[in-house]
Amino acid sequence: MWVSLVSLLPLLVVAFALPSSDSEHKVKELVVPPRGWSIHGPAPLDHLIKLRIALPQSNFQALEDHLYEISDPYHERYGAHLSKEDIEELVAPRPESVDAVAQWLHSHGIQDEDMGRSPAGDWLTLRIPVALVEKMLDTKYHVWKHAGSGDYLVRTTSYSLPKSLHEHIELIQPTTMFGAFKKLKSTIHSISEADATIQTQNLRPIVDAAGVTVDASCNTTITITCLKEIYNAVGYTPSATVGNSVGITGYLEENANRADLQTFYADQVPAAAAVNSTFKFISVAGGLDSQNSSLAGGEANLDVQFAFGLSFPIASTFYSTAGRPPFIPDIGTPEDTNEPYTDWLDFILSHPSPPLAISTSYGDDEQTVPESFAKRACAGFAQLGARGVSLTVSSGDGGVGDGDPDPATQECITNDGLNRTRFIPGFPASCPFVTAVGGTIHFPEQAVDFSGGGFSDYFARPSYQDAAVKGFLSKLPKGTYSGLFNPNGRAIPDVSAQSDFFRVFIAGTPRSIGGTSASSPTFAGFVALLNDGRFKKGLPSLGFLNPLLYSKAASGFNDITVGSNPGCGTPGFNATKGWDAVTGLGTPNFAKLLALVT
Ligand SMILES: *[C@@H]1O[C@H](CO)[C@@H](O)[C@H](O)[C@H]1NC(C)=O
Ligand SMILES: *[C@@H]1O[C@H](CO)[C@@H](O)[C@H](O)[C@H]1NC(C)=O
Ligand SMILES: *[C@@H]1O[C@H](CO)[C@@H](O)[C@H](O)[C@H]1NC(C)=O
Ligand SMILES: *[C@@H]1O[C@H](CO)[C@@H](O)[C@H](O)[C@H]1NC(C)=O
Ligand SMILES: *[C@@H]1O[C@H](CO)[C@@H](O)[C@H](O)[C@H]1NC(C)=O
Secondary structure (H helix, E strand, C coil): CHHHHHHHCHHHHHHHHCCCCCCCEEEEEECCCCCCEEEEEECCCCCEEEEEEECCCCCHHHHHHHHHHHCCCCCCCCCCCCCHHHHHHHHCCCHHHHHHHHHHHHHCCCCHHHCEECCCCCEEEEEEEHHHHHHHCCCCCEEEEECCCCCEEEECCEEEEEHHHCCCCCEEECCCCCCCHHHCCECCCEEEECCCCCCCCCCCCEECCCCCEECHHHHCCECHHHHHHHCCCCCCCCCCCCCCEEEEEECCCCECCHHHHHHHHHHHCHHHHHCCCCCEEEEECCCCCCCCHHHECHHHHHHHHHHHHHHCCCEEEEEEECCCCCECCCCCCCECCCCCHHHHHHHHHCCCCCCCEEEECECEEHHHCCHHHHHHHHHHHHHHHHCCCEEEEECCCCCCCCCCCCCCCCCCECCCCCCCECCCCEECCCCCCCEEEEEEECCCCEECCCCCCEEEEEEECCHHHHHHHHHHHHHCCCCCCCCCCCCCEEEECCEEEECCCEEEEECCEEEEEECHHHHHHHHHHHHHHHHHHHHHCCCCCCCCCHHHHCCCCHHHEECCCCCECCECCECCCECCCCCECCCECCEECHHHHHHHHC
16 A cells, blocks of 8 residues: 555655755645646646746835835825836845845756846746656656637646745746636627718617717727717817827737728828827837738727827837747747736836826736636736836626636636636736726616626725725625625726727728727727826826725726626626725716816
8 A cells, every 4th residue: 555655646755755954845735626627638848948036025014115105195195106127126126035046047057147037037938848847846747628718738737846936936936827728818808890971860869867968979889089078178189299108018929900990090080190190119028010001909099099199299119029839749849928917017017108198908817826826917917017107908898707618617616626606806806906998788778787896806805995895795785696796805807997888990891899898998098198187287197906906096986886797607797886896986087086186
């Protein structure tokens, strides 16, 4: 019996055989194989992995304290954003950690010049073969296959580190991260042919209960003019020369096409068309900039056309971050399938002056991103907020669920081996340091049924939304959805904006696109306009928005009280008076917000 145990559990036996010492390995992270994934075969030993090692940030708590002070409109330090150097000092790892990790890597033959470092030195990246990673992490990688999508990943379900290193390393990936990264998808809800011309049919303008008047066509076709009408920004003229900026992130080889932007401008922003206004392209980690019109991306085009169209002539940048598709067995491509926000964060945090409002319309189910990784990426978003950057993120398109149509994985089933039914929040929307933007539809506005909303299972509710969210929870009938969500979690979304029938040009053709993918760049466009108003008064950029939105600026929103976000076989949450888990605080009233922040 003992003998067979030895042959079954060689690693365990080695651990017992060694004298207890610092070099003894101890499990760092262990997961059950998530639903839908099974072992396909052994991992090729020479397969290259791009390993990311996170060293603990020495003083993140102090950074968070600063962030909350400078983002609180009633605090004397409001707007006193930190510099790149301030931030790097706060998140730099302790010298002991740097030394211990370097020593360990050297002992495996890895030299300093083989390692990439983030600006603060809190992330190391190295490209090394599976055989070496297995030795360093006392683990075994396999090729895993996903039943529904047929995707492959090279992963393990646990990894170990010498005991003495546990306090010096926060996490290492790719190890246990099973996110189906092909599905780290844009949240485009639908694409359909739009009429080449907008049908107004001589209808009378629509006037809502508050007296806001919009063109009749805006009920079913959203243009830049419609958004300015609905959100009370008609006639506001931003400046190109006050140092303002706006950015859009692109992933998964989504191309923002400049010719399409010109066509869109000719259609909806004549002043931008007249000067051939365009954006600056920045490649991150090898992201491409194909201008081949047949490769124009629906997501990238939607994002740049609306964010930049709303904020013209404010300086605009599109970031394309590379991220390879999942592993292809038998092809020696390096493994580069970590969730790509961290590559973008490394890049943008090293930039001396990043854009001041940045929108991201990509997301994933929170449960497919390991908690340790989600927390580190979220800490990166906090750093950017402390630099004075406002980050908006789509809240997701599955209502309270994940909208998973795949029978192999099913909707709303937990990945923890227990197969519980549960609401599925999105990440990075669930990070408390971004502004999560949900969706509305039609005019007068109501919640759109796909608007991602709910509560994080990873992040506790931040105090800035305590009062608003408690108010919502207290109105829920007792026992509502008990066990399906974490009532103490960070609540999503923060705000919302129109999310359907956006008139976008793709490969020269007008299309109608929906999704909270449309809401986030829309909101970012208005944030850029608010920053414009502040700069004209000599005030700093808004930076991390949420503490402001839930306090001083709360009265600058149109409260949405009609609609709900069904999912997971439930009717979801209701849009209600005040904050709700469908539309957050509501949609922006630009003129009111401008008066509140300037
Ligand atoms: C807007 O469109 C919806 C859906 O087609 C329709 O039910 C509603 O009556 C329209 N509203 C107005 C004011 O025309
Ligand atoms: C804009 O581009 C068009 C076509 O390339 C060109 O004819 C026009 O002169 C340009 N306008 C300006 C203001 O640069
Ligand atoms: C543009 O992309 C399409 C689709 O991949 C391809 O067939 C075509 O050859 C490309 N055109 C150019 C000019 O590269
Ligand atoms: C969870 O579902 C998977 C896949 O359907 C199945 O293999 C596993 O046995 C289930 N686990 C439990 C605890 O029901
Ligand atoms: C939503 O509103 C309906 C109609 O008023 C009500 O029956 C239902 O209980 C509400 N659902 C939740 C989750 O509050």
